[in-house]
Amino acid sequence: MEELPGGRRPRLVSTLGLGQRSWEVTLDAERGWLAWRDPRPPRRRGGENYFVPTSEIIAVEETELNEKQRNIGRWQKMAKPHAFTVYYVKKDRNHRWRCGDVTFSCVDEYLYDQWMQALKQLLEMQRSRPKHLLVYINPYGGKRQGKRIYEQKVAPLFSLASISTDVVITEYANHAKDNLFEVNINKYDGVVCVGGDGMFSEVMHGLIGRMQKDSGIDQNNPKAPLVQCNIRIGIIPAGSTDCICYSTVGISDPVTSALHIIVGDCQPLDVSSVHHNNTFLKYSVSLLGYGFYGDTLKDSEKKRWMGPMRYDYSGLKTFLSHHYYEGTISFQPAKHTLGSPRDKDSCRTGCYICKKSEQQLAEQHKERGLKHEEDEEEWKVIKGKFLAINSVNMSCSCPRSPKGLSPAAHLADGSADLILVRKCSRLDFLRYLVRHRNQHDQFDFSFVDVYRVKSFQFTSKLSEDNESNVTVIGKKRFGQFCRDHPACCCNIANSTWNCDGETLDSSAIEVRVHCQLMKLFARGIEKNCNDEAAYSQSSVEQSL
Ligand SMILES: Nc1ncnc2c1ncn2[C@@H]1O[C@H](COP(=O)(O)OP(=O)(O)OP(=O)(O)O)[C@@H](O)[C@H]1O
Ligand SMILES: CCCCCCCCCCCCC/C=C/[C@@H](O)[C@H](CO)NC(C)=O
Numbered sequence: 001m002e003e004l005p006g007g008r009r010p011r012l013v014s015t016l017g018l019g020q021r022s023w024e025v026t027l028d029a030e031r032g033w034l035a036w037r038d039p040r041p042p043r044r045r046g047g048e049n050y051f052v053p054t055s056e057i058i059a060v061e062e063t064e065l066n067e068k069q070r071n072i073g074r075w076q077k078m079a080k081p082h083a084f085t086v087y088y089v090k091k092d093r094n095h096r097w098r099c100g101d102v103t104f105s106c107v108d109e110y111l112y113d114q115w116m117q118a119l120k121q122l123l124e125m126q127r128s129r130p131k132h133l134l135v136y137i138n139p140y141g142g143k144r145q146g147k148r149i150y151e152q153k154v155a156p157l158f159s160l161a162s163i164s165t166d167v168v169i170t171e172y173a174n175h176a177k178d179n180l181f182e183v184n185i186n187k188y189d190g191v192v193c194v195g196g197d198g199m200f201s202e203v204m205h206g207l208i209g210r211m212q213k214d215s216g217i218d219q220n221n222p223k224a225p226l227v228q229c230n231i232r233i234g235i236i237p238a239g240s241t242d243c244i245c246y247s248t249v250g251i252s253d254p255v256t257s258a259l260h261i262i263v264g265d266c267q268p269l270d271v272s273s274v275h276h277n278n279t280f281l282k283y284s285v286s287l288l289g290y291g292f293y294g295d296t297l298k299d300s301e302k303k304r305w306m307g308p309m310r311y312d313y314s315g316l317k318t319f320l321s322h323h324y325y326e327g328t329i330s331f332q333p334a335k336h337t338l339g340s341p342r343d344k345d346s347c348r349t350g351c352y353i354c355k356k357s358e359q360q361l362a363e364q365h366k367e368r369g370l371k372h373e374e375d376e377e378e379w380k381v382i383k384g385k386f387l388a389i390n391s392v393n394m395s396c397s398c399p400r401s402p403k404g405l406s407p408a409a410h411l412a413d414g415s416a417d418l419i420l421v422r423k424c425s426r427l428d429f430l431r432y433l434v435r436h437r438n439q440h441d442q443f444d445f446s447f448v449d450v451y452r453v454k455s456f457q458f459t460s461k462l463s464e465d466n467e468s469n470v471t472v473i474g475k476k477r478f479g480q481f482c483r484d485h486p487a488c489c490c491n492i493a494n495s496t497w498n499c500d501g502e503t504l505d506s507s508a509i510e511v512r513v514h515c516q517l518m519k520l521f522a523r524g525i526e527k528n529c530n531d532e533a534a535y536s537q538s539s540v541e542q543s544l
């Protein structure tokens with residue numbers, strides 16, 4: 001589509017055939033939308049006006065009308081019509097996206113060419129869309145449907161959108177990660193993982209690790225300023241929890257995720273680095289959980305054959321065991337960010353708080369070389385007995401917990417919410433867990449504290465004792481549980497960290513949040529989709 005003087009782009013308004021009627025179809029390249037409306041007086045039309053942002057058009061294709069379509073209504077006695085189909089994102093309820101299509105026709109070949117050319121040019125102008133993707137499929141994630149989901153639901157959409165792919169079906173754990181250190185990554189506009197949170201974590205480690213290696217950054221240095229990873233990752237959910245997908249898209253649905261990839265969405269994500277004694281252990285974007293979530297994960301790994309149900313089984317078992325762990329948490333509060341974990345508003349598409357952090361990050365990059373103030377900032381120290389210590393970089397919403405473990409956590413504000421669940425009765429802990437699943441405030445309990453932090457350290461009492469050489473041998477002889485108090489549920493063994501669904505055995509860790517270290521093909525959870533659609537439609541009607 002040629003630009004008008006002043007860089008403006010033209011508007012195409014035509015009467016085109018759609019079904020049995022003529023419709024007024026408008027392509028407004030300047031404002032970025034395609035609309036079609038029934039031009040009959042409002043009384044006679046069923047209020048049918050449609051509106052699609054051009055950024056959500058998936059493809060346009062020349063279409064052969066079939067015999068039946070040609071023989072209806074106005075085409076009957078006319079010359080052979082020319083037709084084209086526009087494929088677009090159709091927004092359904094609960095953040096679900098589908099591929100909608102509409103076929104327009106006209107007899108005038110010149111008009112048809114004009115429309116095809118304008119639409120194709122518009123698609124070419126969508127520069128953030130990927131053209132070539134590297135896809136990793138975990139055939140064993142979740143219900144073992146990854147390959148089928150990709151082939152049946154995703155590949156046809158990629159091909160419709162003219163996206164070419166190199167597909168790797170993983171053969172062992174860490175296959176994708178290892179492969180990402182070897183491939184010519186510059187060939188691709190993004191990497192797609194088909195699987196769950198663990199598979200995503202693998203791909204993320206491959207990409208971030210590769211980026212640091214190529215830039216000569218030592219990942220073992222917990223204070224190293226990590227290099228941002230600009231190659232986006234797309235998640236096609238085919239796992240058991242799919243928390244990262246759900247928290248960044250609002251639903252775990254393969255078609256919705258494929259469409260977010262196709263339209264080239266971009267959502268920056270905070271990443272936490274986890275170290276122990278100047279040794280890099282892992283990165284985390286969703287949950288780092290000690291105690292309840294660590295023990296649940298550890299137990300569930302032995303029951304992978306149960307599929308996604310393993311988490312419910314092991315969750316119940318862990319709940320009944322009611323183990324608590326002693327240790328010390330030190331953390332630096334996140335003073336740079338505007339929000340608080342007790343906010344009523346959640347992080348949504350275009351989030352103001354995350355934007356503010358992005359600006360701060362850009363300023364920091366400009367001032368790079370100047371001394372970081374964070375080392376001087378205060379550390380708070382809390383010692384105690386905890387049933388769960390959860391640090392979440394995002395809400396961690398998932399089908400099991402639709403609002404997540406921290407509903408007001410932000411995807412890209414450079415902070416994590418540190419949730420400390422202190423020793424309490426089984427009944428109280430159950431009340432807390434139940435609030436993962438309902439609308440009530442999860443932090444409104446005397447035994448739950450929540451802090452927004454930019455870094456934290458945890459040392460279990462056992463490792464503290466080990467370090468200070470206190471009668472460890474004697475304690476070890478006691479076995480795993482406190483035999484003096486069989487009913488007290490105190491556990492002198494360590495728990496395990498659940499790091500985005502992977503176990504981490506180290507009980508002394510140092511965690512730092514890296515603001516917006518990586519990017520996803522997503523846009524965050526959209527506000528109320530229905531409100532947005534209503535707003536868009538009325539604003540189009542005003543300008544038509
Ligand atoms: N071919 C493979 N064989 C065995 N393990 C694999 C293979 N490919 C990937 N993996 C590993 O499988 C683990 C779990 O996979 P994934 O996250 O896809 O499913 P899940 O654990 O069922 O889901 P979730 O993480 O959402 O709970 C990942 O840590 C990944 O490293
Ligand atoms: C006895 C009642 C048990 C209630 C259990 C509530 C379950 C809520 C699950 C919320 C998990 C959200 C955090 C996501 C963690 C993922 O990283 C991880 C790997 O996919 N999944 C789990 C379950 O650890």
Ligand SMILES: [Ca+2]
Pocket residue numbers: 270392393394409410411412413414415416
């Ligand atoms: Ca965050």
